[in-house]
Amino acid sequence: MNFELSDELKALQSKTRAFIRDVVMPLENDPRKDSHGPHESLRNELVGLARDAGLLTPHASIAMGGLGLSHIAKAVVFEEAGYSWLGPTAMNIHAPDEGNIHLMEAVGSPAQQERWLKPQVQGHIRSCFAMTEPAPGAGADPSMLQTTATRDGKGYRINGEKWFITGADRASYVIIMAKMEDGSATMFLADMDQTGIVLERNMDAMDSCFTGGHGVLRFDNLYVPEEDILGEVGKGFRYAQVRLAPARLTHCMRWLGQARRAHDAALNYASQRMAFNKPLAEHEGVGFMLADNDMDMHTARLHIWHTAWMLDQGHRCNFESSRAKVVCSEAEWRVVDRSVQILGGQGVTAEKEVMRIFCDMRAFRIYDGPSEVHRWSMARKLVHAAQAAKEQV
The missing domain is CATH 2.40.110.10 (Butyryl-CoA Dehydrogenase, subunit A, domain 2)
Structure with missing residues (x-):
């Protein structure tokens, strides 16, 4: 596996990062929302902005109007999109639409794709x-x-x-x-x-x-x-696996962007906030949390990229996607939790974006299978593999 990104992918990463920073994040305080999420009118505006930027539904095939991203390319782009909680909505890569688009491309008939998938890729329907x-x-x-x-x-x-x-x-x-x-x-x-x-x-x-x-x-x-x-x-259960293995991984990608956003807020605060005659970041307790954040994010990214690389090689990755889902959901959660702690009072109020990220991310350890179920499934496969290896000796 080559960890060097192509010049084309680096350019797409930069383009996505600039779009999220300059176009999407200014709309995070838009009043068009309810207790469930962005209002439909806000979603439509965001989708239009992504369409204008050439970043709408990038994971869909080129034939369907997307960019035909590989799983590795999705890992890079989706992390950038996830830096804002509105980013995945804007780029039409949020759950459940992202997974449904993948499933409909893989399994849907031409008539079904024309009726439902094409307008969905275009951002007109959910x-x-x-x-x-x-x-x-x-x-x-x-x-x-x-x-x-x-x-x-x-x-x-x-x-x-x-x-x-x-x-x-x-x-x-x-x-x-x-x-x-x-x-x-x-x-x-x-x-x-x-x-x-x-x-x-x-x-x-x-x-x-x-x-x-x-x-x-x-x-x-x-x-x-x-x-x-x-x-x-x-064949419903078989198709569910077609959808779920990549969809688990895209959750990891998007939430990694949110974890990075929380860490950046904590790092910026800890670098400037003075306590006991020096910046918080120079206190060992806070500095260690920042270092742990970096290690957790890097670990999560490596699991994402490795599993994405295997998917690009044609592997099913049921085991690897379970492993990545557990590691990433727990590591990314720790990053956000530490960031709240570093921010102190500002971390538990809307003064900082981290409180919002904290509330949104907690369910990630449950979405697409709780950590405990994935661990149980992995353990069964490990035992079966060990038994099979003994029988071959």
Whole structure:
């Protein structure tokens, strides 16, 4: 693996950094927002600005209107975009749309791509991904899926309830994971304005960076024609892995940008704030925290780049993406937590941006699988690999 970035990628990194600094960050105090995230009107303005800058939906293929970024290029660009909590929204690389765009490009039919993917890449519509359910339904264990799809003529009737569905409010379409009569799972596509889809409520979440918040959805006898099946019947869990492994990693990329933003605020403050006749940064307790921040960010970046490099080589990276997700979510969280501590009173108020980052990032250790589930999954694979190695001796 070569850690040297190409001149082209360095130029794109600089362009993204300047766009975030000069265009996006000045809008962070824009009043057009609610408790869930940027208001739709603010999102539309941000998307327009990214479109004008040539930075909209850069991860999509060139054929679809994106920049066709490799996973390594995404690691560089997404970190820069994540420096502002509005950056991923502006560049149309926020969850769940980023993962859904990747999935639709990989699995969607030409008709489905024309109907949903193309306007999404252009930034005209949003989407959501409906998999997580209230107990006893699917959560960290997708095999507990309760939402059902029953054959009805040339289509299917879907019934069930989903929650923690990011971006559901005002999304244009939804990807629904449902259980078939034989116990397998299938993904279905549906426009959100149908009578069989009910947004029961928006959940009061700790974070406030996702347009559309996190909703509770109910499917009441929703009819989906067979041409709106995403991919093939019964392959829903397989397609979920197509989406989840890269999507876990892009979370790590974006939040690394936010961790760097928090660290920069803490470093700047510690360099200027005097206490006991010298700057805070010269006190060992604070200086050590700054050093630990640097080590955690570098460790996270190495995990991201290595896993991205493996994805670019064609590896599935289920194990590596789990490892990166745990390491990055915990390391980046530590960076933000230390930054709050260094800032003292300013770290727990809106006087500094770090309080906002702290509230937004805490859920990262839960999104796309809690750290504990990934550790459990990794341990099983490590044991199986060790047993297989013994059997070959």
